[in-house]
Amino acid sequence: MATGIDIMARSSRSSFISSPRARRGGWVVAALLTLLIVDALVGDYQVQLLTQAFIFAIAAVSLDIVWGYTGIPDLGHALWFGLGALAVGVATTSLSSTGLVTVAHTTADRYAIGLVAGILAATLVAILVGRFSFFPSASTVLSRASQFYVAVVTLALTTAATTLYTELNWTGGENGLFGFSVPSLTDQDWYYITGVLLLGLIVAAVALVRSDFGLMMRAVRDNERRARYLACDVEAVKRQVFAGGAAVAAFAGALYGMSVGLVSSSLFSFLLATEMLVWVAVGGRGTIIGPVIGAIAMSLIGSKLSQTLPSQWTLIEGALFVAVVVFIPDGAYAHARALLRRRWRGGSATADHRVFVPEAAPAALSDAEGVAISVRDLVFSYGELQVLKGVDLDINAAELLCIVGPNGAGKSTLMEVLTDGTRSHQGEIKFHHELATRHRNRSPQSIARTGVMRKFQIPSLFESLTVAETVLLARAGGRRPSLWRRTTEVRVSEPVYEILRATDLIGREDVLASELSHGLKQGLEIAAAVAANPRVLILDEPTAGLTPNERHVIGDVLRRLVAGGMAVILIEHDLDFVQRIADRIAVLHHGRVIETGPPAAVSASPVVREAYVGAVTV
Amino acid sequence: MNLILQIVGTTGSVMIAVVGLAIILGLMNVINLAQTGLMAVGVYGAVSATTLHAPFWLAVLAGAALAGLVGAVVERFVIRRLYARPLDTILATWGISLILVEGLTWIYGPAPKGLNAPVNGSVTVAGTSYQAYRLVIVLVAFAIVFALAALTRYTRLGLRVRMVMGNEPLARGVGINTTRVQQLTFVLGSALAGLGGALLGPVSAIVPNYAAAILVPAFLAVLLSGRTLSGLVLACASLSVVQVLFSNWANATYATVVVILVAVALLRVRPEGFVWRRA
Numbered sequence: 001m002a003t004g005i006d007i008m009a010r011s012s013r014s015s016f017i018s019s020p021r022a023r024r025g026g027w028v029v030a031a032l033l034t035l036l037i038v039d040a041l042v043g044d045y046q047v048q049l050l051t052q053a054f055i056f057a058i059a060a061v062s063l064d065i066v067w068g069y070t071g072i073p074d075l076g077h078a079l080w081f082g083l084g085a086l087a088v089g090v091a092t093t094s095l096s097s098t099g100l101v102t103v104a105h106t107t108a109d110r111y112a113i114g115l116v117a118g119i120l121a122a123t124l125v126a127i128l129v130g131r132f133s134f135f136p137s138a139s140t141v142l143s144r145a146s147q148f149y150v151a152v153v154t155l156a157l158t159t160a161a162t163t164l165y166t167e168l169n170w171t172g173g174e175n176g177l178f179g180f181s182v183p184s185l186t187d188q189d190w191y192y193i194t195g196v197l198l199l200g201l202i203v204a205a206v207a208l209v210r211s212d213f214g215l216m217m218r219a220v221r222d223n224e225r226r227a228r229y230l231a232c233d234v235e236a237v238k239r240q241v242f243a244g245g246a247a248v249a250a251f252a253g254a255l256y257g258m259s260v261g262l263v264s265s266s267l268f269s270f271l272l273a274t275e276m277l278v279w280v281a282v283g284g285r286g287t288i289i290g291p292v293i294g295a296i297a298m299s300l301i302g303s304k305l306s307q308t309l310p311s312q313w314t315l316i317e318g319a320l321f322v323a324v325v326v327f328i329p330d331g332a333y334a335h336a337r338a339l340l341r342r343r344w345r346g347g348s349a350t351a352d353h354r355v356f357v358p359e360a361a362p363a364a365l366s367d368a369e370g371v372a373i374s375v376r377d378l379v380f381s382y383g384e385l386q387v388l389k390g391v392d393l394d395i396n397a398a399e400l401l402c403i404v405g406p407n408g409a410g411k412s413t414l415m416e417v418l419t420d421g422t423r424s425h426q427g428e429i430k431f432h433h434e435l436a437t438r439h440r441n442r443s444p445q446s447i448a449r450t451g452v453m454r455k456f457q458i459p460s461l462f463e464s465l466t467v468a469e470t471v472l473l474a475r476a477g478g479r480r481p482s483l484w485r486r487t488t489e490v491r492v493s494e495p496v497y498e499i500l501r502a503t504d505l506i507g508r509e510d511v512l513a514s515e516l517s518h519g520l521k522q523g524l525e526i527a528a529a530v531a532a533n534p535r536v537l538i539l540d541e542p543t544a545g546l547t548p549n550e551r552h553v554i555g556d557v558l559r560r561l562v563a564g565g566m567a568v569i570l571i572e573h574d575l576d577f578v579q580r581i582a583d584r585i586a587v588l589h590h591g592r593v594i595e596t597g598p599p600a601a602v603s604a605s606p607v608v609r610e611a612y613v614g615a616v617t618v
Numbered sequence: 619m620n621l622i623l624q625i626v627g628t629t630g631s632v633m634i635a636v637v638g639l640a641i642i643l644g645l646m647n648v649i650n651l652a653q654t655g656l657m658a659v660g661v662y663g664a665v666s667a668t669t670l671h672a673p674f675w676l677a678v679l680a681g682a683a684l685a686g687l688v689g690a691v692v693e694r695f696v697i698r699r700l701y702a703r704p705l706d707t708i709l710a711t712w713g714i715s716l717i718l719v720e721g722l723t724w725i726y727g728p729a730p731k732g733l734n735a736p737v738n739g740s741v742t743v744a745g746t747s748y749q750a751y752r753l754v755i756v757l758v759a760f761a762i763v764f765a766l767a768a769l770t771r772y773t774r775l776g777l778r779v780r781m782v783m784g785n786e787p788l789a790r791g792v793g794i795n796t797t798r799v800q801q802l803t804f805v806l807g808s809a810l811a812g813l814g815g816a817l818l819g820p821v822s823a824i825v826p827n828y829a830a831a832i833l834v835p836a837f838l839a840v841l842l843s844g845r846t847l848s849g850l851v852l853a854c855a856s857l858s859v860v861q862v863l864f865s866n867w868a869n870a871t872y873a874t875v876v877v878i879l880v881a882v883a884l885l886r887v888r889p890e891g892f893v894w895r896r897a
Contacts, residue, residue: 073705155834163871277709281709312724315720315721318713318716321713325700325710325713
């Protein structure tokens with residue numbers, strides 16, 4: 001009922017407010033008009049400053065996509081900018097005998113070569129740096145180190161480049177190269193060229209971050225580990241975004257070179273890189289407009305103030321930066337927007353919403369017979385503590401296997417080792433489905449992609465993704481989604497829809513996962529894992545925090561999935577629930593499987609009684 | 619022999635420059651890019667103290683105290699709010715560094731200053747003469763590292779610091795004033811940065827931005843240290859070997875670039891640096 005009314009309310013609202021697409025078109029027209037009006041109002045010098053500000057804004061947007069949206073701490077973004085400018089400089093100048101730079105060639109093709117070479121060089125270096133810097137790692141300590149590693153590499157590279165620049169001859173050394181601005185273009189031409197390019201970039205960037213790929217970027221930023229277990233190729237996403245960001249920044253640098261006609265080591269420097277970070281942080285990382293405003297406003301104010309009070313300006317800039325980072329980490333724009341929203345509309349509002357559309361359950365698996373995963377003599381330790389001491393277990397297709405055992409028996413650890421082949425272990429784990437046989441050294445995303453999905457014991461979701469977005473991401477199963485298309489109708493199979501309905505998530509499509517209660521998070525975790533349509537579904541304590549009715553529905557859905565050929569592994573403490581739905585129970589105790597068999601047989605087993613009762617009566 | 623002396627000397631200078639950074643990273647998990655700003659505060663503090671006719675060592679201590687004071691303010695108003703956001707700490711401390719350097723430029727002007735060494739002349743070691751003050755730096759550097767090792771290992775304060783580092787909520791739970799411990803650690807790290815800055819004063823041209831060139835190599839040395847003091851000595855020594863040998867072979871600028879690249883590559887292979895803990 002509630003949803004019906006809601007839909008009506010939404011449609012009536014959208015009938016008198018224009019569609020989002022038209023609204024965005026309106027913004028673009030307004031921006032173009034502003035360009036014209038500002039040009040009429042200000043003098044030549046201001047036009048020059050604005051051109052520079054636009055170029056910086058382009059660089060800021062590229063950094064924002066890399067850092068703000070994908071969470072890659074690129075501390076040396078100036079490197080790409082500098083490469084773009086340097087390539088134009090080198091292509092269009094040559095050194096005279098006295099060592100000073102003279103303009104040697106000013107033909108259009110030289111500029112074109114410089115532009116293309118700069119972008120290519122930056123992209124190429126960024127691809128190499130990305131290959132080198134983004135690597136998955138098993139332990140959490142290392143994964144923190146590896147997340148951080150790219151910050152070290154970019155910081156080191158920008159420093160190395162600045163140092164090297166002054167030593168080299170062909171870069172113009174300490175003086176740099178100068179006097180190579182495009183002679184046929186006036187300041188006003190550049191103002192319009194850069195203004196329109198910036199606008200085009202904004203439109204493209206907005207489309208990107210709203211697209212399904214943008215969703216994946218945010219997922220990687222919010223919770224890299226969880227994204228891996230949803231088969232998302234975290235490293236590939238990072239590499240692509242990093243290289244793309246470098247290319248755009250190099251483009252901005254080339255524009256700078258062509259319009260200002262100057263390149264020196266300062267364009268590569270950590271100082272400029274930090275300034276870019278400041279623009280993005282002050283404007284608002286994770287928004288597109290924020291960094292644009294930040295870059296334009298701060299570079300305009302900066303060039304004004306740096307003439308009158310040069311040293312104070314840097315001081316003010318530094319203080320402002322620190323204050324923003326400490327007090328409004330979302331940046332000024334996002335902060336202001338949130339304030340306005342609260343005042344005018346009450347509550348958070350997402351621009352446009354997504355809905356779930358149920359579709360028929362996928363066809364039953366054709367090869368749904370026999371063993372799906374076999375585990376032989378599996379031994380695993382955390383440091384000195386041996387948790388698994390020789391586990392033997394077969395996980396069969398079309399079977400619901402429950403793993404029970406006292407706390408500390410090694411249940412979750414067993415699942416961890418199963419879904420992450422890079423954890424060093426002894427013994428053998430073998431996948432028997434046709435997509436994969438090897439397990440050892442296989443990353444979580446690679447294992448997930450072969451159709452092994454896992455719901456974590458403690459819900460671990462993406463804080464900036466809504467319910468529908470989370471399911472959409474899981475459904476993608478790691479395939480690279482479209483860079484510009486935005487899926488608003490999230491198709492989910494009938495079992496998934498039923499889980500969503502039973503756990504009360506229908507009607508909450510646009511609620512952020514971070515704002516859900518524990519029970520709702522559990523429901524979403526289960527729905528996301530099932531939505532990927534895995535061959536092997538691992539659910540670690542799925543029913544904790546759910547009501548009896550919700551458990552009942554989920555039990556039924558799981559039975560149906562198993563009937564369709566899925567192998568389901570359930571770790572559960574609710575033994576009544578287990579008795580009701582399990583085909584087979586495996587009892588894990590002190591790192592060994594002490595008993596397996598049908599529910600009735602296992603609960604009657606004396607070994608199990610001893611393990612359980614012994615644990616209870618101490 | 620000359621090479622070895624150079625390596626030892628460079629190691630000493632690097633160590634003295636990075637030990638504050640290492641303390642703050644190792645014990646607080648905070649990457650303090652304000653290190654170079656604090657070093658500058660230390661050296662200018664020492665310069666000011668000598669203009670008031672303070673003897674060298676007193677001036678150095680004054681510089682360290684000043685940097686410690688600045689560190690206390692920074693910790694109170696910035697760092698304390700950012701423990702949960704490591705990347706933001708990097709950005710904020712860099713901002714602070716900018717503020718410190720610009721502030722010093724404002725007060726002292728951009729022209730280089732000088733600081734006289736307490737010992738002049740050179741000593742002859744195994745047939746090679748060597749600037750005496752550089753040997754002093756090496757000795758002080760090792761003294762500081764040993765003192766810190768003893769402090770963290772054998773004193774009650776050191777125990778608390780290690781508890782807070784290992785598990786901050788648990789340490790708070792058993793009644794340790796973790797805020798106070800972290801504050802002390804940061805102040806100590808800042809004071810050591812100031813001390814390092816002041817001690818390096820006599821062998822450098824003192825400008826507000828004077829330690830900027832060593833920021834990245836220092837930072838890399840600390841990451842390579844694996845957050846142990848023995849690792850720190852090893853990291854500083856090995857990077858100094860690269861620096862000195864390469865400077866002799868090509869020139870100092872290329873050597874800096876090579877040091878950076880070598881350190882980055884080492885970190886890729888050993889993300890946890892030189893540690894001999896069991897895997």
